Amino acid sequence: MVSREIDELIEGAQDGDHRAFEELVRLTYQDAYTLAYRMTGDEEDARDVVQETYLRVHKGLKKFRGDAQFSTWLHRITANCANTFLGRKVRTRTDELPEDSVVVDLNPQSDPVHRADVGDLRRQLTDALRSLPPKLRAVVVLRDIYDLPHETIAEELGITESAAKVRLHRARKRLREKLYPQESGRHGNEGDQAHAV
Amino acid sequence: MKAIRLMPSETLVCNDVSALLAEFADNPGTLLEPASSHLKACLKCQAEMAQFRKLIRVMKTLRADLAEPGDDLLGDVLDLVRPPASVHRLHRSDRRKVYIGGIAAAATAGAAGAFVLATRVAGGRRLAS
Numbered sequence: 001m002v003s004r005e006i007d008e009l010i011e012g013a014q015d016g017d018h019r020a021f022e023e024l025v026r027l028t029y030q031d032a033y034t035l036a037y038r039m040t041g042d043e044e045d046a047r048d049v050v051q052e053t054y055l056r057v058h059k060g061l062k063k064f065r066g067d068a069q070f071s072t073w074l075h076r077i078t079a080n081c082a083n084t085f086l087g088r089k090v091r092t093r094t095d096e097l098p099e100d101s102v103v104v105d106l107n108p109q110s111d112p113v114h115r116a117d118v119g120d121l122r123r124q125l126t127d128a129l130r131s132l133p134p135k136l137r138a139v140v141v142l143r144d145i146y147d148l149p150h151e152t153i154a155e156e157l158g159i160t161e162s163a164a165k166v167r168l169h170r171a172r173k174r175l176r177e178k179l180y181p182q183e184s185g186r187h188g189n190e191g192d193q194a195h196a197v
Numbered sequence: 198m199k200a201i202r203l204m205p206s207e208t209l210v211c212n213d214v215s216a217l218l219a220e221f222a223d224n225p226g227t228l229l230e231p232a233s234s235h236l237k238a239c240l241k242c243q244a245e246m247a248q249f250r251k252l253i254r255v256m257k258t259l260r261a262d263l264a265e266p267g268d269d270l271l272g273d274v275l276d277l278v279r280p281p282a283s284v285h286r287l288h289r290s291d292r293r294k295v296y297i298g299g300i301a302a303a304a305t306a307g308a309a310g311a312f313v314l315a316t317r318v319a320g321g322r323r324l325a326s
Contacts, residue, residue, distance in 0.1 A: 018279075018280050021278065022275055022278075025271070025274055025275060025278070026271060029266070029270065029271055029274055030263045030264070030265075030266060031263065033263075033264055033266040033270065034262070034263050034264040037264045037266075038264075043266075043267075046264075046266070047266065047267075047270055047273070050266070050270060050274060051273060051274055051277055054274045054277065054278055055277055055278065058278040121251075121255050122255055122258065122259065122262075125252070125255055125256065125259070126259065140256070144253050144256035144257065145256050145257065145259050145260050146260065147257075147260075165220065168219075168220075169219040169220045170219075172219040172222065172249060172252065172253075173219050175252055176219070176245075176248055176249060176252055179248075179252065180248050
């Protein structure tokens, strides 16, 4: 995505050029969809989130002053829409795993020692992300994939900054447990006193 | 290796440090004492830190991956944000077509009715004569 091209399209769209806005959507909707899909873990939900996102972008584009990159602004709106969507969904769902449930893959074949390439690790990580509870997944996706600051994440998800940090650590631990189940199980259970420093 | 001397209250075990690793994995330099000293001396915690760091590194590479939303999402989004004026114009032109069609249909029906009526009247006169 060429940043200058995006800037020109934003300017045009802000001046009322609908074709410029359409082109802006065309260039960015896949990125918004990817984030929405990562946060919701469901294709249909992600589509709903993207539609809501662009309605808000359309409504708020005149207020966009370019202090941040357009992609960052788009990610914030997408995250906010996804969070609202997930909040509505959780209220009507009964089959969700509790936040504290730990899902550990005990299959020895999933041990990274047996997995040679990073491509496989990426696939495993994508699967592990999908298995996280939505609240944890949202934070770790926004921080570790999209590099949003804690403050922004907290703002868009409607939580405190410290809650965002706690969720991030919990999410990272869960992911590590999924990717390195043997090491995760071992560590901390044996001879801790021997390693006391 | 230089011995690390800590007060008993500062003594840490792997479990204590492990709780901090997920938080400081993106910036291990900010890990405070005595956890920092423990990490330097403990291979297990170093291995765990390395796993967290690798995890975060791989997460960052996922940024470039784009999911495939399917063909119709773009059209759906563009329909949603289409300016109301053009939608209005579209409706108005559609209405115009309906009006013109209605008038044409009514005119045709009227002409046909008149034709039938005229035929019957002519037929009645023929019978009378």
